[in-house]
Amino acid sequence: AAGEGFRPLDEGILVEYIRATPALREVLGGRVGDGELTIKEVGDGNLNFVYIVLSPAGSVVIKQALPYVRCVGESWPMTKERAYFETLALREHGNLCPDHVPEVYHFDRTMSLMGMRYLKPPHIILRKGLIAGIEYPLLAEHMSEYIAKTLFFTSLLYHSTLEHRRAVAEFCGNVELCRLTEQVIFSDPYRVSQHNRWTSPFLDKDAEAIREDDELKLEIAGLKSMFCERAQALIHGDLHTGSIMVTSDSTQVIDPEFAFYGPMGYDIGALIGNLILAFFAQDGHANGENNREGGSHQVARGAPVVVTTMETGGSDRWCRWLSTSGTDEVHLNLLVVQQYKKWILKTIEDTWNLFHKKFLSLWNEHKDGPGEAYLFSIYDKSELFQRAQQIYMKDLFHDSLGFGAAKMIRRIVGIAHVEDFESIQDHPKRADCERQALGFAKMLLKQRRQFTTINEITAALESI
Ligand code: ADP
Ligand code: SR1
Ligand code: MG
Ligand code: MG
Ligand code: MG
Structure with a gap:
C-alpha cells in the first residue's frame, strides 16, 4: 500500500493498492470490493505502464514508471523519478490550462505512480x-x-x-x-x-x-x-x-x-x-x-x-x-x-x-x-x-x-x-x-x- 517500498504493479497489487488509498477509492465511488474493479493495461507508449481502472461508480487511469525504458527493456535503465516530474508538470500546466490537461487525483513518489482522470472514449x-x-x-x-x-x-x-x-x-x-x-x-x-x-x-x-x-x-x-x-x-x-x-x-x-x-x-x-x-x-x-476505407x-x-x-x-x-x-x-x-x-x-x-x-x-x-x-x-x-x-x-x-x-x-x-x-x-x-x-x-x-x-x-x- 501507499508509503511502503516500490513494487511494480500487477493486477493484484493494483487492486490492493487502490483499496488502501483513500483518494483512489473516492474517485471510484467507494466501489472497490471483490469483483467490482475492471483493470486493463493499455500502455502503448515507449516508456511506462498505464492501467484503466473501472468500477460501477467511477474510473481512473493509473500510470507507473518502472526503472527502465519500456520499449527497450531493462538493458536501458531510466530513473522512475520521471513520474514525479510528470506529476509536477501536469499540475502546473493543469492550473494554467485546466480545459486541456487531465486532473491528477493522486501521486505516490515511492511507487512512481500517478492516478489521473480517465479520458473516456470517444477520446x-x-x-x-x-x-x-x-x-x-x-x-x-x-x-x-x-x-x-x-x-x-x-x-x-x-x-x-x-x-x-x-x-x-x-x-x-x-x-x-x-x-x-x-x-x-x-x-x-x-x-x-x-x-x-x-x-x-x-x-x-x-x-x-x-x-x-x-x-x-x-x-x-x-x-x-x-x-x-x-x-x-x-x-x-x-x-x-x-x-x-x-x-x-x-x-x-x-x-x-x-x-x-x-x-x-x-x-x-x-x-x-x-x-x-x-x-x-x-x-x-x-x-x-x-484499413483506410473510403466509406469510413x-x-x-x-x-x-x-x-x-x-x-x-x-x-x-x-x-x-x-x-x-x-x-x-x-x-x-x-x-x-x-x-x-x-x-x-x-x-x-x-x-x-x-x-x-x-x-x-x-x-x-x-x-x-x-x-x-x-x-x-x-x-x-x-x-x-x-x-x-x-x-x-x-x-x-x-x-x-x-x-x-x-x-x-x-x-x-x-x-x-x-x-x-x-x-x-x-x-x-x-x-x-x-x-x-x-x-x-x-x-x-x-x-x-x-x-x-x-x-x-x-x-x-x-x-x-
Ligand atoms: P508513455 O509515457 O509510456 O508514452 P502515455 O502517458 O503516453 O505513456 O500513455 C500511454 C497510453 O495510455 C496513451 O497512448 C493512451 O492510449 C493511454 N492513456 C494515458 N493516459 C490516459 C488517460 N488519462 N486516459 C485515457 N487513456 C490514457
Ligand atoms: C528511447 S526513445 C523513446 C521516446 O519515446 C518518448 O515518448 C520520447 O519521445 C522518447 O524520445
Ligand atoms: Mg506517451
Ligand atoms: Mg511518456
Ligand atoms: Mg482539465
Whole structure:
C-alpha cells in the first residue's frame, strides 16, 4: 500500500493498492470490493505502464514508471523519478490550462505512480485519428491555447527572475530524461548508433547522407545547445501527436514526463513537426487495400464526396493510381486523402497563427505585470515594445521550425518511430513517404531562417 517500498504493479497489487488509498477509492465511488474493479493495461507508449481502472461508480487511469525504458527493456535503465516530474508538470500546466490537461487525483513518489482522470472514449490518441483521416475542427484552437498559456505563464515574460530560477532549479532534477532526448534526438541520428533504425534497405543511403551532412550537423549542434542551455519556459518536452487525446470537441494533453525549463520552440516544433509527419504519411494510406476505407472517411468528414471527374493530383504516384486502379472506392479514397492533407496544412497554419495571436495578447495584457524580461519602465514606448515582440516571435518561429525538423528526422532514422509511417505495410511505399518527409525536414533545418510566415511553410509542403 501507499508509503511502503516500490513494487511494480500487477493486477493484484493494483487492486490492493487502490483499496488502501483513500483518494483512489473516492474517485471510484467507494466501489472497490471483490469483483467490482475492471483493470486493463493499455500502455502503448515507449516508456511506462498505464492501467484503466473501472468500477460501477467511477474510473481512473493509473500510470507507473518502472526503472527502465519500456520499449527497450531493462538493458536501458531510466530513473522512475520521471513520474514525479510528470506529476509536477501536469499540475502546473493543469492550473494554467485546466480545459486541456487531465486532473491528477493522486501521486505516490515511492511507487512512481500517478492516478489521473480517465479520458473516456470517444477520446483517442490524436496520432491514431490522423492516421484514420479524421478532422478535428477545434484542434488548432485548443492546442494554440494550451501552448500559449503554458509557455507564456512559465516564462520570464510573466515570472520574476526569483520565481523563475527556483522553478528552473526544481526541474533540473529531470536530468535523465533530458539526457535521453539529447541522445536520441540531437545525437544518434547524426552518427552510427546501435539504436538507430530505418526502413532498410530502401533508406540506407538516406540515413548515411544524414550522417555525412556537415551543414545539418552544424544546425543540430545549435539546437542541441539551445535545448540544454535555454531555460525559457516550463515545456512539456514530448508534445508529439501521441501525447494528445482528442474527440471532436475535446483536446487533452497527457504525458509531460520530459518536462523541464527549456526552449519554447521545442514544444511548438514537436507539434508542428508531427503534423507534418502525418501529412507525409497520408499518401501511404491512400489505397484501397489497407484499413483506410473510403466509406469510413466520408463519415469521418461528415460530407459524402461525389466523384464526377477524374482529377489528377499533385504527385506522380496519385496520377498513376488513378489511371490503373479499378474501383470507384479507390478513386474516392484518393480524393479524400488530398482533401485531408489540405486540412492538416490548414491546422498547421491555424496552430501557429492562433498561438502567435494568443501569446502576444497575454504579453500585452501582462506587460506591466511581474515578468522581468522586458521591464515596463524600460520598454514603455509602444514602438519599442512592439519591436521587442516582433524579434521575440521571429526567433521563436525559427526555433520551432528547427526543433520541428529535428523531431521529424529522429522519427525516420532514430530509435523511436511513429505509427503514421509504421502502419504503412508496403515498405517501398513507406520509404517513399519517409524520404519525402526527410528531405523536407533537412531543408527546414538548414533554411528555416528564410521563412517568415507559417503559410510559406504550408505552401512549400503543398508544392511537393
Ligand atoms: P508513455 O509515457 O509510456 O508514452 P502515455 O502517458 O503516453 O505513456 O500513455 C500511454 C497510453 O495510455 C496513451 O497512448 C493512451 O492510449 C493511454 N492513456 C494515458 N493516459 C490516459 C488517460 N488519462 N486516459 C485515457 N487513456 C490514457
Ligand atoms: C528511447 S526513445 C523513446 C521516446 O519515446 C518518448 O515518448 C520520447 O519521445 C522518447 O524520445
Ligand atoms: Mg506517451
Ligand atoms: Mg482539465
Ligand atoms: Mg511518456
